[in-house]
Amino acid sequence: MTNQLRIAVAGANGRMGKILVEAAAVDDSVNLTVATVRPGSSLIGVDAGELAGVGNIGVQLSDDLSSNIDDFDVLIDFTSPEACLSHISLCEKHRKSVVVGTTGLSEQELANVGLSAQHIAIVFAPNMSVGVNLMWKLLEVATEVMGEYADIEIQETHHRHKKDAPSGTALKMGEVIANKLNRDLKDVAVYGREGLTGERDSKTIGFATTRAGDVIGDHTALFADLGERLEITHKSSSRMTYGKGAMRAVKWVVEQPSGLYDMQQVLGLK
Ligand SMILES: NC(=O)C1=CN([C@@H]2O[C@H](COP(=O)(O)OP(=O)(O)OC[C@H]3O[C@@H](n4cnc5c(N)ncnc54)[C@H](OP(=O)(O)O)[C@@H]3O)[C@@H](O)[C@H]2O)C=CC1
Numbered sequence: 001m002t003n004q005l006r007i008a009v010a011g012a013n014g015r016m017g018k019i020l021v022e023a024a025a026v027d028d029s030v031n032l033t034v035a036t037v038r039p040g041s042s043l044i045g046v047d048a049g050e051l052a053g054v055g056n057i058g059v060q061l062s063d064d065l066s067s068n069i070d071d072f073d074v075l076i077d078f079t080s081p082e083a084c085l086s087h088i089s090l091c092e093k094h095r096k097s098v099v100v101g102t103t104g105l106s107e108q109e110l111a112n113v114g115l116s117a118q119h120i121a122i123v124f125a126p127n128m129s130v131g132v133n134l135m136w137k138l139l140e141v142a143t144e145v146m147g148e149y150a151d152i153e154i155q156e157t158h159h160r161h162k163k164d165a166p167s168g169t170a171l172k173m174g175e176v177i178a179n180k181l182n183r184d185l186k187d188v189a190v191y192g193r194e195g196l197t198g199e200r201d202s203k204t205i206g207f208a209t210t211r212a213g214d215v216i217g218d219h220t221a222l223f224a225d226l227g228e229r230l231e232i233t234h235k236s237s238s239r240m241t242y243g244k245g246a247m248r249a250v251k252w253v254v255e256q257p258s259g260l261y262d263m264q265q266v267l268g269l270k
């Protein structure tokens with residue numbers, strides 16, 4: 001028991017927060033010691049395991065990460081960009097490692113994460129599932145073979161509650177493809193089309209976003225030529241795939257020196 005890695009989960013009442021509490025509860029090598037909710041939440045004091053549906057785990061929800069700072073080794077954050085940045089600053093001050101799954105950060109916010117990573121180890125990954133991380137590798141191969149001549153479009157579908165668009169996963173798909181083509185995604189991305197758009201510019205990468213029902217997360221990259229098209233699709237059918245990935249990341253990040261890491265490094269895919 002004493003060798004267990006002590007982890008904190010921020011946003012423990014969220015869709016992912018509850019999954020992370022459950023994933024930690026069934027993983028013998030980690031010990032969930034801290035779980036937080038939004039400041040002033042009516043859930044303060046409620047047992048995190050009870051809320052996640054895994055029974056009492058003896059961890060009461062708190063709205064103050066700083067008062068629990070000595071009680072954990074690694075923080076997992078799947079919250080919002082604003083909350084995530086303040087959690088990272090606190091962890092930087094106290095030299096705690098962080099695993100970040102939160103998406104929707106601006107360029108400036110991403111740069112701030114990079115600065116914090118000069119002092120602590122951070123795994124920052126818009127998708128922690130094995131399949132998506134493998135898909136990013138497959139996209140490199142597809143781009144190498146078809147990228148210069150095919151029309152490339154990225155499609156994603158998520159549940160009605162998702163707040164950011166396109167998804168972090170879709171944006172990373174675009175980055176992987178653009179990098180392989182030596183293009184800057186900022187210059188070639190087209191985020192939706194409407195009206196008299198003119199013919200398709202062959203250098204662009206299009207994005208289409210759908211928000212509907214309870215879809216956990218579907219992503220497709222389309223490479224279309226005249227006469228054939230290749231579609232590379234990933235579909236999540238359980239959030240536990242992200243939860244398990246996050247558990248792998250906490251165990252990995254705690255062994256690393258300061259730096260900014262991604263999930264492909266955690267999984268040994270690069
Ligand atoms: N990397 C990956 O593999 C994945 C990433 N994600 C990303 O994770 C993030 C969360 O997604 P999801 O769980 O669906 O969203 P939710 O809105 O369900 O969860 C976010 C939670 O964070 C809480 N929160 C907000 N501010 C704070 C704060 N200051 N302190 C503590 N808790 C706070 C919210 O509280 P309240 O309920 O009071 O608003 C909410 O419960 C998104 O950015 C999403 O894109 C999602 C799935 C996989």
Ligand SMILES: O=C(O)C1=N[C@H](C(=O)O)C[C@H](O)C1
Nearest residue numbers: 103126127162167168169217
């Ligand atoms: O908000 C979600 O649900 C998800 N968000 C991540 C993203 O933005 O890519 C990962 C996954 O697709 C689920």
